[in-house]
Every structure is written in C-alpha cells, then in structure tokens.
Amino acid sequence: MATKSIKIRAKLKDDVVTVKALMSHPMETGNRKDSKGEIIPAHFIQEITCTSSGKEVIDAQWSGGISKNPYISFKYRGAKEGDELTLTWVDNQGNSASATAKVS
Amino acid sequence: MKTDLKRRLLLKGSVATSTIGIAIGAGLLSPTTVLAAWPKEAFAAKDIPGALNALLGADNAEESDAIKIKAPDIAENGAVVPVTVSTTLTGAESIAIIAANNPVPLIANFDLKEGAEGFVSSRIKMGKSGDVIAVVKADGKLYKAAKEVKVTIGGCGG
Numbered sequence: 001m002a003t004k005s006i007k008i009r010a011k012l013k014d015d016v017v018t019v020k021a022l023m024s025h026p027m028e029t030g031n032r033k034d035s036k037g038e039i040i041p042a043h044f045i046q047e048i049t050c051t052s053s054g055k056e057v058i059d060a061q062w063s064g065g066i067s068k069n070p071y072i073s074f075k076y077r078g079a080k081e082g083d084e085l086t087l088t089w090v091d092n093q094g095n096s097a098s099a100t101a102k103v104s
Numbered sequence: 105m106k107t108d109l110k111r112r113l114l115l116k117g118s119v120a121t122s123t124i125g126i127a128i129g130a131g132l133l134s135p136t137t138v139l140a141a142w143p144k145e146a147f148a149a150k151d152i153p154g155a156l157n158a159l160l161g162a163d164n165a166e167e168s169d170a171i172k173i174k175a176p177d178i179a180e181n182g183a184v185v186p187v188t189v190s191t192t193l194t195g196a197e198s199i200a201i202i203a204a205n206n207p208v209p210l211i212a213n214f215d216l217k218e219g220a221e222g223f224v225s226s227r228i229k230m231g232k233s234g235d236v237i238a239v240v241k242a243d244g245k246l247y248k249a250a251k252e253v254k255v256t257i258g259g260c261g262g
Contacts, residue, residue, distance in 0.1 A: 016221060029229075031207065046142045056217045058224075063147045065203060065211035065229050067184045073225035074214070 006099035010085045017103055019050065020073045021087050029064030045070060045089045052076065052085045052103075079103050146210050152202055155210040156239060159200060160246060165239050168193065168247035174225075175236050175253050182230040182255040191222035193242040199224050200241075204250075205234030230255045 008021040023045065030042025044064040050057045057076045079085070081103055088098035146159035153163040174188040189199050199222070200213040206229070214224045222240070230236075235250040 029208075052219070055219070058217060058220050059141065059215040060212060060224075061142050061147075061215075062212045063208050063210060065206055065208060067227040067229055071186075071225070071227045073188075073223075075221035075223045076219045077221065078219035 005097050006087060006089075008085070008087055008099045008101040010079075010101045010103045012079065012081055012103050015077055016075050017052070017077070017079045017085070018073065018075050019085060019087075019101075021071070021099075023070050023072075023089060023097070025068070025070060025089075025091065027064060027066055027068045027070060031064075043091060043093055045091045048072065048087065048089045050074070050085060050087045052079050053083050057085075143213070146213070147208060149210065150207070152204065152209050152237070155202065156200075156246070159210065159213055160198070160239070160241055162246055165246035165248035168240070168249060171238050171240050171247060171249035173236055173238050173249055173251040175251050177252075178254045178256065179230060180256050182232070182257055184227050185230050185236075185253060185255070186225070186227050187236055188225040189223070189238040189240075191238075191240050191242070191247075193222060193240055193247060195243040196222040196240055197243075198241045200239040201226070201228065202237040202239065203228060203230050203234060204237060206231050 005024040006021060010017050010019045025045050026043055028040050028043040032040045034040050042064060045062050048060040058074050083103045084100050085103060086098055086100045090096040143159050146155045149155035149158055156163040170193045171191045175185060179185045187201060196216055198213060198215045201211045202209045203211055211228050230253060233254045235252050237248055237250045239246055239248045
C-alpha cells in the first residue's frame with residue numbers, strides 16, 4: 001500500500017511531543033457479511049510501532065475493534081524539533097505501510 | 105583442518121539464514137509468526153478476565169482515580185466512538201482499551217516505551233451500550249477505570 005495511506009503530525013510543546021496519525025484501512029473484523037450473505041474476511045491492522053530517532057516510543061496491538069480508517073494519538077518526551085518520527089503498521093494479511101514526520 | 109571445518113559451518117549458517125530471509129520475502133511464512141508480539145490469545149478471548157490474563161498475566165485490576173477515560177456519554181454511531189485514556193500513574197507500562205459488551209472485548213493494547221506519556225487516543229467500534237474499560241499496568245500492578253457509553257446505532261452489524 002502506498003505511503004500516502006498514512007497522515008501523521010508530530011508537534012512539540014513544553015518538551016512533550018503530541019503525535020496524531022490517521023491511516024486508511026478497512027478494519028474488517030471478520031464478523032460482517034456482505035449483501036450476498038457471505039462473510040467478509042477479517043482485514044485489520046494488528047500492530048503499530050512508532051520510533052523516534054530510532055528509539056521505540058510506543059507499540060500498539062489492535063483487534064478489529066478499532067474503527068475503520070484508524071486514528072491514533074499519543075504523547076512522548078525526549079525529542080527535539082526536527083527529529084524524525086516513523087509510524088509503521090502491519091495488518092493480519094501481511095500488508096504494511098509506514099510514514100515519517102518531522103517533529104515541529 | 106580445524107579452520108576448514110569452521111569455515112564450512114559458517115558457510116552453512118549463512119546459507120540457512122538467507123533461506124529464511126527469502127522465505128519471509130516470498131510470503132511463505134505467515135506474518136503472525138514474524139509478529140510474535142501480537143497477543144493472539146488475548147484477542148480471541150470472549151470475556152474480560154480471559155483477555156486480561158492472556159495479555160497481562162493477571163485480571164485483578166484495582167480501581168483507580170488516576171486513570172481518566174474521555175468518551176461520549178451517548179454515541180450516535182457505534183462504529184466510531186472516540187476514546188481517550190490518560191493516566192497520571194507513575195511508571196505506566198501499558199494501556200489496554202476494552203469494550204465490555206463487544207464480541208471480542210479487548211480492542212487494543214498500547215505498550216508505552218521509554219519517554220511515552222500515559223496518554224493514548226483512538227476511535228473504537230462498540231456493538232452495543234456498555235462500559236469502556238481502561239486497564240493500565242504501572243510498576244507491575246494493574247489499575248482500571250470504566251466509563252459507560254450508550255450506543256444508539258450498533259457498530260458491528262454494519
């Protein structure tokens with residue numbers, strides 16, 4: 001999937017970086033049926049990792065209970081302006097994508 | 105003679121590792137085997153104690169005022185319920201978000217690494233009205249807080 005599927009922003013204020021990210025993903029639980037009554041196979045992001053300047057900041061494990069086109073926000077310390085923050089997701093079908101933002 | 109043997113072992117080893125690399129690259133190994141961190145059992149559990157035991161190794165979480173859950177009182181659309189969990193507990197290691205009445209209650213777990221603050225926000229699906237529970241692991245102990253959310257349209261039936 002293209003890297004454009006992730007929008008990410010990292011803002012520094014009073015030593016704390018606030019990260020906000022939006023991903024495009026169907027997040028199918030595997031419980032839903034389509035119009036023909038056939039089960040739509042599960043397709044959701046399982047794991048998200050964020051690293052700041054090579055150091056892991058957060059590691060999230062998700063189920064299909066996260067909404068479609070997921071949003072995530074978190075905060076961390078120990079970064080300065082211009083540092084790079086990378087977010088990577090991997091879904092249950094083995095797809096992955098990542099995006100990088102500069103702390104501003 | 106001896107060096108020759110070592111050289112052979114080294115060659116053998118490098119061939120073996122590159123084969124695994126190719127296998128992963130070709131998608132022969134399923135991603136779940138590579139992603140060992142994803143707690144499959146916790147996400148398969150149909151009840152909260154089962155999920156917590158599989159995820160954190162215990163289910164005896166203590167109620168705590170130091171955990172705040174921000175979520176709407178009434179969610180008009182259960183498919184998208186914004187939830188923010190913040191905690192002032194020191195030494196917070198992880199935050200788990202649970203929807204008590206969902207078929208799979210455990211929604212997400214966030215492992216907070218070095219430097220991460222006790223704050224996560226996301227949007228979750230809720231099948232019907234019920235408690236949103238946040239379980240925070242801090243200094244090896246479990247703490248929890250809950251907030252009731254009324255759902256007027258379910259999120260799991262589509």
